[in-house]
Amino acid sequence: MTTKKTTVATVANDVRALQGEVGEFKAEMREFKAEMYEFKAEMYEFKAEMRAFQTETRAEFASVREEIRRGDQETRTHMTMLVESLRDDMRIFMDAHIDLERRVRRLESRE
Numbered sequence: 001m002t003t004k005k006t007t008v009a010t011v012a013n014d015v016r017a018l019q020g021e022v023g024e025f026k027a028e029m030r031e032f033k034a035e036m037y038e039f040k041a042e043m044y045e046f047k048a049e050m051r052a053f054q055t056e057t058r059a060e061f062a063s064v065r066e067e068i069r070r071g072d073q074e075t076r077t078h079m080t081m082l083v084e085s086l087r088d089d090m091r092i093f094m095d096a097h098i099d100l101e102r103r104v105r106r107l108e109s110r111e
Contacts, residue, residue: 002060036107043104053093057086 046079068079 032107032110036104039100039104039107043100050093050097053090054100057090060086 064079064083064086068076
């Protein structure tokens with residue numbers, strides 16, 4: 001049969017153990033939040049780069065379209081290759097953007 005003193009000591013030990021676990025959980029949450037802020041900063045930086053790239057690409061596309069309108073067949077072929085290259089670059093950037101968005105959503109859903 002347990003005594004009242006033994007029961008109080010057991011409960012006190014359990015409380016200390018739980019407090020330790022809560023402390024560990026809080027530390028993990030702080031670490032997680034720091035990682036999330038880092039990812040968000042990377043995402044904002046990436047979005048800024050994407051906006052700059054889109055602006056540059058729009059200007060290049062406008063220039064390419066004008067050259068195609070004025071150019072001969074050789075110029076048209078060359079410009080078509082440039083357009084395809086730009087489209088490939090845009091696909092790469094968009095795929096990277098989508099992957100980064102997914103990573104951030106996964107991190108946010110763990111909160």
